[in-house]
Amino acid sequence: MIHNIIKDKPTRLFIILGGFFIANAILAEVIGVKIFSLEETFGFPDATFSLLGEEGLSFDLTVGVLPWPIVFIMTDIVNEYYGVRGVRFLSVLTAGLIAFAFVVFYFSIRTAPAEWWRLSQDKNGVPDMQAAYTQILGQGMNIIVASLTAFLIGQLTDATVFRQIKKLTGEKRIWMRATVSTLFSQFVDTVVVSYIYLYFALGFSFPRVTAIAIVGYTYKFAIAILCTPFIYLIHGMIEKYLGHKQAADMKKAALELQPGTS
Template identity: 55%
Template sequence: MIKNILNDKPTKLFVIFAAFFVANALIAECIGGKIFSLEKLFGAQPLSFSLLGESGLAISLTCGVLLWPLEFVMTDIINEYYGPKAVRRISYIAVALISYAFLMFYMAMHVPAADFWYGTGVQDGVPDMSKAFNAVFGQGMWIILGSLTAFLVSQIVDVTVFHKIKKVTGEKKMWLRATGSTVISQLVDSFIVLFIAFYLGKGWSIQKVLAICMVNYAYKFTVAVLLTPVIYLIHNRINKYLGKETAEKMQLAAMGKEINAD
Protein backbone atom coordinates (compact mmCIF):
# COMPACT_ATOMS: atom_id res chain seq x y z
CA MET A 1 0.00 0.00 0.00
CA ILE A 2 2.75 2.47 1.01
CA LYS A 3 4.71 1.60 -2.13
CA ASN A 4 1.66 2.29 -4.29
CA ILE A 5 1.13 5.68 -2.64
CA LEU A 6 4.78 6.68 -3.05
CA ASN A 7 4.82 5.58 -6.69
CA ASP A 8 1.51 7.22 -7.61
CA LYS A 9 2.31 10.10 -9.98
CA PRO A 10 -0.56 12.45 -8.97
CA THR A 11 0.36 11.93 -5.31
CA LYS A 12 4.06 12.62 -5.91
CA LEU A 13 3.16 15.72 -7.90
CA PHE A 14 0.87 16.99 -5.15
CA VAL A 15 3.57 16.52 -2.50
CA ILE A 16 6.05 18.48 -4.65
CA PHE A 17 3.53 21.27 -5.25
CA ALA A 18 2.59 21.47 -1.57
CA ALA A 19 6.22 21.54 -0.43
CA PHE A 20 7.16 24.26 -2.93
CA PHE A 21 4.03 26.27 -2.14
CA VAL A 22 4.69 26.32 1.61
CA ALA A 23 8.46 26.87 1.25
CA ASN A 24 7.92 29.70 -1.25
CA ALA A 25 5.41 31.42 1.04
CA LEU A 26 7.67 31.11 4.08
CA ILE A 27 10.72 32.44 2.22
CA ALA A 28 8.68 35.37 0.89
CA GLU A 29 7.61 36.24 4.43
CA CYS A 30 11.19 36.01 5.72
CA ILE A 31 12.71 38.24 3.04
CA GLY A 32 9.75 40.61 2.94
CA GLY A 33 11.37 42.94 5.48
CA LYS A 34 13.80 44.28 2.86
CA ILE A 35 12.61 47.06 0.54
CA PHE A 36 14.36 47.38 -2.82
CA SER A 37 14.31 49.95 -5.62
CA LEU A 38 13.03 48.55 -8.90
CA GLU A 39 14.55 51.48 -10.78
CA LYS A 40 18.02 50.82 -9.35
CA LEU A 41 17.65 47.13 -10.18
CA PHE A 42 17.58 48.15 -13.85
CA GLY A 43 20.34 50.74 -13.46
CA ALA A 44 18.10 53.83 -13.38
CA GLN A 45 17.64 56.55 -10.80
CA PRO A 46 14.56 56.27 -8.55
CA LEU A 47 11.54 58.08 -9.90
CA SER A 48 9.73 60.81 -7.99
CA PHE A 49 6.07 61.11 -8.93
CA SER A 50 2.73 62.00 -7.38
CA LEU A 51 -0.35 59.81 -7.13
CA LEU A 52 -3.63 60.49 -5.34
CA GLY A 53 -2.09 63.59 -3.79
CA GLU A 54 0.93 61.70 -2.43
CA SER A 55 4.23 63.10 -3.75
CA GLY A 56 7.76 61.72 -3.82
CA LEU A 57 6.67 58.20 -4.72
CA ALA A 58 9.06 55.73 -6.32
CA ILE A 59 8.83 52.07 -7.29
CA SER A 60 10.04 50.68 -3.98
CA LEU A 61 8.93 47.11 -3.36
CA THR A 62 9.29 44.50 -0.67
CA CYS A 63 11.52 41.58 -1.64
CA GLY A 64 8.52 39.36 -1.02
CA VAL A 65 7.12 40.37 -4.42
CA LEU A 66 10.00 38.49 -6.05
CA LEU A 67 8.35 35.24 -4.93
CA TRP A 68 4.62 35.94 -4.54
CA PRO A 69 3.88 35.80 -8.30
CA LEU A 70 5.19 32.23 -8.29
CA GLU A 71 2.82 31.48 -5.42
CA PHE A 72 -0.17 32.52 -7.49
CA VAL A 73 1.09 30.51 -10.46
CA MET A 74 1.24 27.46 -8.20
CA THR A 75 -2.25 28.25 -6.93
CA ASP A 76 -3.62 28.15 -10.47
CA ILE A 77 -1.78 24.94 -11.35
CA ILE A 78 -2.98 23.16 -8.19
CA ASN A 79 -6.47 24.51 -8.82
CA GLU A 80 -6.38 23.15 -12.37
CA TYR A 81 -5.52 19.57 -11.40
CA TYR A 82 -6.62 19.15 -7.77
CA GLY A 83 -9.44 21.64 -7.30
CA PRO A 84 -10.28 24.42 -4.80
CA LYS A 85 -10.38 22.10 -1.78
CA ALA A 86 -6.72 21.21 -2.31
CA VAL A 87 -5.73 24.88 -2.68
CA ARG A 88 -7.55 25.84 0.51
CA ARG A 89 -5.97 22.95 2.42
CA ILE A 90 -2.45 23.89 1.31
CA SER A 91 -3.15 27.56 2.06
CA TYR A 92 -4.25 26.75 5.61
CA ILE A 93 -1.15 24.60 6.09
CA ALA A 94 1.05 27.42 4.79
CA VAL A 95 -0.52 29.97 7.18
CA ALA A 96 -0.16 27.55 10.11
CA LEU A 97 3.52 26.85 9.34
CA ILE A 98 4.33 30.53 8.74
CA SER A 99 2.74 31.35 12.10
CA TYR A 100 4.79 28.57 13.67
CA ALA A 101 7.95 29.98 12.04
CA PHE A 102 7.29 33.46 13.42
CA LEU A 103 6.70 31.98 16.88
CA MET A 104 10.10 30.27 16.63
CA PHE A 105 11.67 33.56 15.45
CA TYR A 106 10.17 35.28 18.48
CA MET A 107 11.56 32.65 20.83
CA ALA A 108 15.00 32.82 19.17
CA MET A 109 15.03 36.61 19.58
CA HIS A 110 14.31 36.40 23.29
CA VAL A 111 16.57 33.59 24.44
CA PRO A 112 19.75 35.03 26.06
CA ALA A 113 22.67 35.29 23.66
CA ALA A 114 26.15 34.03 24.51
CA ASP A 115 28.44 36.90 25.56
CA PHE A 116 31.09 36.24 22.90
CA TRP A 117 28.48 36.26 20.09
CA TYR A 118 27.69 40.00 20.28
CA GLY A 119 30.92 41.06 18.61
CA THR A 120 31.47 38.19 16.20
CA GLY A 121 30.36 40.33 13.25
CA VAL A 122 32.60 43.33 13.90
CA GLN A 123 34.99 42.35 11.12
CA ASP A 124 32.03 42.37 8.72
CA GLY A 125 30.74 45.75 9.88
CA VAL A 126 28.11 44.39 12.30
CA PRO A 127 29.04 45.64 15.79
CA ASP A 128 26.13 43.93 17.59
CA MET A 129 25.04 40.58 16.20
CA SER A 130 22.12 40.31 18.63
CA LYS A 131 20.58 43.59 17.45
CA ALA A 132 21.19 42.63 13.83
CA PHE A 133 19.49 39.26 14.33
CA ASN A 134 16.49 40.86 16.02
CA ALA A 135 16.24 43.55 13.32
CA VAL A 136 16.13 40.94 10.55
CA PHE A 137 13.68 38.54 12.15
CA GLY A 138 11.67 40.94 14.30
CA GLN A 139 8.89 42.10 11.99
CA GLY A 140 6.08 44.12 13.54
CA MET A 141 2.94 42.26 14.60
CA TRP A 142 0.74 44.44 12.35
CA ILE A 143 2.86 43.54 9.32
CA ILE A 144 2.69 39.84 10.16
CA LEU A 145 -1.08 40.00 10.72
CA GLY A 146 -1.59 41.98 7.51
CA SER A 147 0.57 39.65 5.45
CA LEU A 148 -1.05 36.43 6.67
CA THR A 149 -4.59 37.84 6.33
CA ALA A 150 -3.87 39.14 2.83
CA PHE A 151 -2.37 35.81 1.80
CA LEU A 152 -5.33 33.75 3.01
CA VAL A 153 -8.04 36.05 1.62
CA SER A 154 -6.31 36.47 -1.74
CA GLN A 155 -5.94 32.69 -2.09
CA ILE A 156 -9.67 32.21 -1.54
CA VAL A 157 -10.43 34.98 -4.07
CA ASP A 158 -8.04 33.41 -6.60
CA VAL A 159 -9.67 30.00 -6.28
CA THR A 160 -13.19 31.42 -6.58
CA VAL A 161 -12.49 33.59 -9.62
CA PHE A 162 -10.50 30.80 -11.32
CA HIS A 163 -13.40 28.34 -11.13
CA LYS A 164 -16.07 30.88 -12.10
CA ILE A 165 -14.11 31.68 -15.27
CA LYS A 166 -13.49 27.99 -15.98
CA LYS A 167 -17.19 27.17 -15.65
CA VAL A 168 -17.90 29.69 -18.42
CA THR A 169 -14.96 28.92 -20.74
CA GLY A 170 -14.49 25.21 -20.06
CA GLU A 171 -11.03 23.83 -20.80
CA LYS A 172 -10.33 26.60 -23.30
CA LYS A 173 -8.64 29.94 -22.56
CA MET A 174 -6.45 28.77 -19.70
CA TRP A 175 -4.63 32.12 -19.92
CA LEU A 176 -7.87 33.92 -19.05
CA ARG A 177 -8.70 31.96 -15.90
CA ALA A 178 -5.08 31.79 -14.72
CA THR A 179 -4.08 35.40 -15.37
CA GLY A 180 -7.56 36.79 -14.65
CA SER A 181 -7.80 35.16 -11.24
CA THR A 182 -4.24 36.24 -10.41
CA VAL A 183 -4.62 39.92 -11.28
CA ILE A 184 -7.80 40.15 -9.21
CA SER A 185 -6.40 38.29 -6.20
CA GLN A 186 -3.14 40.30 -6.35
CA LEU A 187 -5.15 43.52 -6.08
CA VAL A 188 -6.91 42.16 -3.00
CA ASP A 189 -3.58 41.01 -1.54
CA SER A 190 -1.89 44.39 -2.13
CA PHE A 191 -4.64 46.40 -0.49
CA ILE A 192 -5.27 44.19 2.54
CA VAL A 193 -1.62 43.92 3.61
CA LEU A 194 -1.07 47.69 3.35
CA PHE A 195 -4.40 48.54 5.00
CA ILE A 196 -3.79 46.31 8.04
CA ALA A 197 -0.05 46.89 8.40
CA PHE A 198 0.09 50.64 7.76
CA TYR A 199 -3.41 52.16 7.95
CA LEU A 200 -4.38 50.29 11.12
CA GLY A 201 -0.87 49.62 12.44
CA LYS A 202 0.99 52.83 11.56
CA GLY A 203 -1.80 55.40 11.16
CA TRP A 204 -1.10 56.16 7.49
CA SER A 205 -3.76 58.07 5.56
CA ILE A 206 -6.02 56.05 3.27
CA GLN A 207 -4.73 58.13 0.33
CA LYS A 208 -1.15 57.06 1.03
CA VAL A 209 -2.19 53.43 1.40
CA LEU A 210 -4.09 53.52 -1.91
CA ALA A 211 -1.24 55.30 -3.72
CA ILE A 212 1.37 52.76 -2.62
CA CYS A 213 -1.11 49.95 -3.29
CA MET A 214 -1.47 51.12 -6.90
CA VAL A 215 2.31 51.25 -7.35
CA ASN A 216 2.74 47.74 -5.94
CA TYR A 217 -0.19 46.40 -7.95
CA ALA A 218 1.17 47.83 -11.21
CA TYR A 219 4.28 45.68 -10.70
CA LYS A 220 2.30 42.58 -9.71
CA PHE A 221 -0.11 42.98 -12.66
CA THR A 222 2.80 43.25 -15.11
CA VAL A 223 4.55 40.19 -13.70
CA ALA A 224 1.31 38.18 -13.71
CA VAL A 225 0.86 38.86 -17.42
CA LEU A 226 4.51 38.08 -18.20
CA LEU A 227 4.26 34.75 -16.36
CA THR A 228 1.33 33.52 -18.47
CA PRO A 229 3.61 31.51 -20.81
CA VAL A 230 5.15 29.84 -17.75
CA ILE A 231 1.73 28.49 -16.79
CA TYR A 232 1.33 26.92 -20.23
CA LEU A 233 4.82 25.45 -20.00
CA ILE A 234 4.15 23.87 -16.59
CA HIS A 235 0.73 22.68 -17.77
CA ASN A 236 2.24 20.89 -20.78
CA ARG A 237 4.99 19.29 -18.70
CA ILE A 238 2.44 18.01 -16.17
CA ASN A 239 0.28 16.52 -18.94
CA LYS A 240 3.31 14.68 -20.32
CA TYR A 241 4.31 13.44 -16.86
CA LEU A 242 0.83 12.23 -15.88
CA GLY A 243 -0.30 11.09 -19.31
CA LYS A 244 -3.19 12.60 -21.24
CA GLU A 245 -5.90 10.32 -19.83
CA THR A 246 -4.91 10.80 -16.18
CA ALA A 247 -4.50 14.56 -16.63
CA GLU A 248 -7.96 14.89 -18.19
CA LYS A 249 -9.56 12.86 -15.40
CA MET A 250 -7.88 15.03 -12.76
CA GLN A 251 -8.98 18.25 -14.45
CA LEU A 252 -12.58 17.06 -14.66
CA ALA A 253 -12.50 15.90 -11.03
CA ALA A 254 -11.10 19.31 -10.03
CA MET A 255 -14.23 20.86 -11.50
CA GLY A 256 -16.43 18.47 -9.56
CA LYS A 257 -16.96 16.11 -12.51
CA GLU A 258 -15.95 12.49 -12.75
CA ILE A 259 -15.25 10.22 -15.73
CA ASN A 260 -17.12 6.94 -15.40
CA ALA A 261 -14.78 4.00 -15.59
CA ASP A 262 -15.59 1.41 -18.25
Protein backbone atom coordinates in the same frame (compact mmCIF):
# COMPACT_ATOMS: atom_id res chain seq x y z
CA MET B 1 2.29 1.99 2.36
CA ILE B 2 4.71 4.85 1.78
CA HIS B 3 5.95 3.24 -1.42
CA ASN B 4 2.40 3.20 -2.83
CA ILE B 5 1.93 6.86 -1.92
CA ILE B 6 5.17 7.95 -3.55
CA LYS B 7 4.58 5.82 -6.65
CA ASP B 8 1.13 7.38 -7.21
CA LYS B 9 1.74 10.16 -9.74
CA PRO B 10 -1.15 12.47 -8.73
CA THR B 11 -0.14 12.22 -5.07
CA ARG B 12 3.53 12.81 -5.84
CA LEU B 13 2.62 15.78 -8.02
CA PHE B 14 0.51 17.31 -5.25
CA ILE B 15 3.43 16.96 -2.81
CA ILE B 16 5.81 18.64 -5.27
CA LEU B 17 3.44 21.50 -6.06
CA GLY B 18 2.59 21.89 -2.38
CA GLY B 19 6.27 21.97 -1.48
CA PHE B 20 6.98 24.84 -3.86
CA PHE B 21 3.81 26.59 -2.70
CA ILE B 22 4.67 26.39 1.01
CA ALA B 23 8.41 27.05 0.63
CA ASN B 24 7.94 30.21 -1.42
CA ALA B 25 5.20 31.55 0.84
CA ILE B 26 7.40 31.16 3.93
CA LEU B 27 10.42 32.60 2.10
CA ALA B 28 8.37 35.64 1.07
CA GLU B 29 7.39 36.30 4.69
CA VAL B 30 10.94 35.94 6.00
CA ILE B 31 12.79 37.98 3.37
CA GLY B 32 10.02 40.55 3.05
CA VAL B 33 11.51 42.85 5.70
CA LYS B 34 13.87 44.26 3.07
CA ILE B 35 12.63 47.07 0.83
CA PHE B 36 14.38 47.33 -2.52
CA SER B 37 14.36 49.85 -5.37
CA LEU B 38 13.08 48.20 -8.53
CA GLU B 39 14.50 50.95 -10.72
CA GLU B 40 17.98 50.96 -9.19
CA THR B 41 18.11 47.17 -9.26
CA PHE B 42 17.92 47.36 -13.05
CA GLY B 43 20.34 50.32 -13.22
CA PHE B 44 17.75 53.09 -13.70
CA PRO B 45 17.31 56.24 -11.61
CA ASP B 46 14.32 56.35 -9.25
CA ALA B 47 11.11 57.13 -11.12
CA THR B 48 9.98 59.81 -8.67
CA PHE B 49 6.33 60.71 -9.24
CA SER B 50 3.23 61.97 -7.46
CA LEU B 51 -0.06 60.13 -7.00
CA LEU B 52 -3.21 61.14 -5.08
CA GLY B 53 -1.34 64.10 -3.64
CA GLU B 54 1.53 61.95 -2.36
CA GLU B 55 4.89 63.11 -3.69
CA GLY B 56 8.21 61.31 -4.04
CA LEU B 57 6.75 57.91 -4.83
CA SER B 58 8.84 55.31 -6.64
CA PHE B 59 8.83 51.54 -7.09
CA ASP B 60 10.22 50.70 -3.66
CA LEU B 61 8.92 47.22 -2.94
CA THR B 62 9.30 44.50 -0.36
CA VAL B 63 11.64 41.73 -1.49
CA GLY B 64 8.80 39.39 -0.55
CA VAL B 65 7.13 40.16 -3.89
CA LEU B 66 9.88 38.22 -5.70
CA PRO B 67 8.82 34.65 -4.74
CA TRP B 68 5.08 35.41 -4.61
CA PRO B 69 4.50 34.87 -8.35
CA ILE B 70 5.55 31.24 -7.82
CA VAL B 71 2.91 30.91 -5.11
CA PHE B 72 0.19 32.21 -7.39
CA ILE B 73 1.34 30.00 -10.28
CA MET B 74 1.23 26.99 -7.96
CA THR B 75 -2.25 28.09 -6.82
CA ASP B 76 -3.57 28.02 -10.38
CA ILE B 77 -1.91 24.69 -11.19
CA VAL B 78 -3.24 23.06 -8.02
CA ASN B 79 -6.70 24.49 -8.76
CA GLU B 80 -6.54 23.06 -12.28
CA TYR B 81 -5.81 19.48 -11.18
CA TYR B 82 -7.04 19.29 -7.58
CA GLY B 83 -9.76 21.92 -7.39
CA VAL B 84 -10.65 24.56 -4.82
CA ARG B 85 -10.36 22.05 -1.97
CA GLY B 86 -6.73 21.44 -2.87
CA VAL B 87 -5.98 25.17 -2.84
CA ARG B 88 -7.87 25.67 0.40
CA PHE B 89 -6.01 22.82 2.09
CA LEU B 90 -2.59 24.16 1.07
CA SER B 91 -3.53 27.74 1.97
CA VAL B 92 -4.66 26.88 5.51
CA LEU B 93 -1.66 24.59 6.02
CA THR B 94 0.73 27.28 4.78
CA ALA B 95 -0.82 29.96 6.99
CA GLY B 96 -0.42 27.66 9.99
CA LEU B 97 3.22 26.93 9.13
CA ILE B 98 3.99 30.64 8.66
CA ALA B 99 2.45 31.39 12.06
CA PHE B 100 4.48 28.55 13.57
CA ALA B 101 7.67 29.90 11.99
CA PHE B 102 7.12 33.32 13.55
CA VAL B 103 6.43 31.76 16.95
CA VAL B 104 9.82 30.01 16.64
CA PHE B 105 11.42 33.31 15.58
CA TYR B 106 9.87 35.03 18.60
CA PHE B 107 11.38 32.60 21.11
CA SER B 108 14.70 32.31 19.28
CA ILE B 109 15.14 36.09 19.45
CA ARG B 110 14.61 35.99 23.20
CA THR B 111 17.33 33.45 23.92
CA ALA B 112 20.40 34.98 25.56
CA PRO B 113 23.15 35.47 22.95
CA ALA B 114 26.69 34.28 23.58
CA GLU B 115 28.82 37.40 23.98
CA TRP B 116 31.50 36.27 21.51
CA TRP B 117 28.82 35.62 18.87
CA ARG B 118 27.11 38.97 19.46
CA LEU B 119 30.37 40.80 18.71
CA SER B 120 31.75 38.34 16.15
CA GLN B 121 30.91 40.34 13.01
CA ASP B 122 32.06 43.79 14.14
CA LYS B 123 34.91 43.66 11.61
CA ASN B 124 32.32 43.17 8.85
CA GLY B 125 30.29 46.21 9.85
CA VAL B 126 27.79 44.46 12.15
CA PRO B 127 28.62 45.69 15.67
CA ASP B 128 25.78 43.80 17.36
CA MET B 129 24.66 40.49 15.89
CA GLN B 130 21.79 40.16 18.36
CA ALA B 131 20.36 43.53 17.29
CA ALA B 132 20.72 42.56 13.62
CA TYR B 133 19.13 39.15 14.26
CA THR B 134 16.23 40.77 16.09
CA GLN B 135 15.73 43.40 13.41
CA ILE B 136 15.63 40.91 10.55
CA LEU B 137 13.56 38.12 12.10
CA GLY B 138 11.55 40.27 14.49
CA GLN B 139 10.49 43.08 12.18
CA GLY B 140 8.15 40.79 10.25
CA MET B 141 6.10 40.12 13.38
CA ASN B 142 4.59 43.61 13.09
CA ILE B 143 2.94 42.62 9.84
CA ILE B 144 2.14 38.95 10.44
CA VAL B 145 -1.60 39.41 11.13
CA ALA B 146 -2.10 41.63 8.08
CA SER B 147 -0.01 39.35 5.89
CA LEU B 148 -1.73 36.10 6.88
CA THR B 149 -5.19 37.66 6.55
CA ALA B 150 -4.33 39.01 3.09
CA PHE B 151 -2.79 35.67 2.10
CA LEU B 152 -5.84 33.58 3.01
CA ILE B 153 -8.37 35.97 1.47
CA GLY B 154 -6.24 36.37 -1.65
CA GLN B 155 -5.80 32.62 -2.11
CA LEU B 156 -9.50 31.88 -1.74
CA THR B 157 -10.30 34.71 -4.16
CA ASP B 158 -7.83 33.28 -6.68
CA ALA B 159 -9.30 29.77 -6.40
CA THR B 160 -12.90 30.97 -6.69
CA VAL B 161 -12.33 33.26 -9.70
CA PHE B 162 -10.24 30.58 -11.42
CA ARG B 163 -12.99 28.02 -10.94
CA GLN B 164 -15.74 30.30 -12.23
CA ILE B 165 -13.80 31.23 -15.36
CA LYS B 166 -13.00 27.59 -16.08
CA LYS B 167 -16.67 26.67 -15.73
CA LEU B 168 -17.41 29.24 -18.45
CA THR B 169 -14.50 28.50 -20.80
CA GLY B 170 -13.83 24.79 -20.23
CA GLU B 171 -10.34 23.63 -21.13
CA LYS B 172 -9.75 26.60 -23.42
CA ARG B 173 -8.13 29.92 -22.49
CA ILE B 174 -5.74 28.78 -19.79
CA TRP B 175 -4.18 32.24 -19.94
CA MET B 176 -7.50 33.87 -19.08
CA ARG B 177 -8.34 31.89 -15.96
CA ALA B 178 -4.74 31.91 -14.71
CA THR B 179 -4.03 35.60 -15.34
CA VAL B 180 -7.42 37.06 -14.40
CA SER B 181 -7.68 35.02 -11.19
CA THR B 182 -4.17 36.13 -10.21
CA LEU B 183 -4.96 39.78 -10.97
CA PHE B 184 -8.05 39.61 -8.77
CA SER B 185 -6.26 37.85 -5.92
CA GLN B 186 -3.23 40.15 -6.09
CA PHE B 187 -5.55 43.14 -5.91
CA VAL B 188 -7.31 41.74 -2.84
CA ASP B 189 -4.00 40.77 -1.24
CA THR B 190 -2.51 44.23 -1.83
CA VAL B 191 -5.55 46.10 -0.53
CA VAL B 192 -5.96 43.97 2.59
CA VAL B 193 -2.31 43.98 3.68
CA SER B 194 -1.84 47.68 2.86
CA TYR B 195 -4.82 48.96 4.81
CA ILE B 196 -4.54 46.62 7.79
CA TYR B 197 -0.82 47.25 8.25
CA LEU B 198 -0.15 50.74 6.92
CA TYR B 199 -3.47 52.44 7.69
CA PHE B 200 -4.68 50.76 10.89
CA ALA B 201 -1.37 49.63 12.44
CA LEU B 202 1.03 52.40 11.40
CA GLY B 203 -1.48 55.23 11.02
CA PHE B 204 -0.55 56.27 7.48
CA SER B 205 -3.04 58.59 5.80
CA PHE B 206 -5.67 57.06 3.53
CA PRO B 207 -4.32 58.79 0.37
CA ARG B 208 -0.77 57.68 1.17
CA VAL B 209 -1.79 54.05 1.74
CA THR B 210 -3.87 54.09 -1.44
CA ALA B 211 -0.98 55.51 -3.46
CA ILE B 212 1.42 52.89 -2.08
CA ALA B 213 -1.09 50.13 -2.82
CA ILE B 214 -1.53 51.33 -6.41
CA VAL B 215 2.23 51.36 -6.96
CA GLY B 216 2.58 47.86 -5.51
CA TYR B 217 -0.33 46.49 -7.51
CA THR B 218 1.03 47.99 -10.73
CA TYR B 219 4.17 45.90 -10.26
CA LYS B 220 2.13 42.77 -9.42
CA PHE B 221 -0.11 43.35 -12.45
CA ALA B 222 2.90 43.44 -14.76
CA ILE B 223 4.43 40.32 -13.20
CA ALA B 224 1.13 38.42 -13.50
CA ILE B 225 1.08 39.12 -17.24
CA LEU B 226 4.73 38.16 -17.66
CA CYS B 227 4.19 34.87 -15.79
CA THR B 228 1.48 33.67 -18.18
CA PRO B 229 3.88 31.72 -20.46
CA PHE B 230 5.16 29.79 -17.42
CA ILE B 231 1.62 28.54 -16.78
CA TYR B 232 1.61 26.93 -20.23
CA LEU B 233 5.10 25.53 -19.71
CA ILE B 234 4.18 23.89 -16.40
CA HIS B 235 0.89 22.62 -17.84
CA GLY B 236 2.80 20.95 -20.65
CA MET B 237 5.24 19.32 -18.24
CA ILE B 238 2.40 18.00 -16.05
CA GLU B 239 0.44 16.68 -19.03
CA LYS B 240 3.53 14.79 -20.15
CA TYR B 241 4.19 13.49 -16.64
CA LEU B 242 0.64 12.32 -15.91
CA GLY B 243 -0.40 11.34 -19.40
CA HIS B 244 -3.23 13.08 -21.23
CA LYS B 245 -5.97 10.71 -20.04
CA GLN B 246 -5.12 10.87 -16.35
CA ALA B 247 -4.59 14.63 -16.56
CA ALA B 248 -7.97 15.09 -18.24
CA ASP B 249 -9.69 12.91 -15.63
CA MET B 250 -8.12 14.91 -12.80
CA LYS B 251 -9.11 18.25 -14.31
CA LYS B 252 -12.66 17.07 -14.84
CA ALA B 253 -12.92 15.81 -11.26
CA ALA B 254 -11.38 19.03 -9.91
CA LEU B 255 -13.99 21.13 -11.70
CA GLU B 256 -16.93 18.94 -10.73
CA LEU B 257 -16.00 18.52 -7.07
CA GLN B 258 -17.68 21.20 -4.99
CA PRO B 259 -15.77 22.78 -2.10
CA GLY B 260 -16.74 21.05 1.13
CA THR B 261 -17.51 17.70 -0.51
CA SER B 262 -15.27 14.69 -0.24
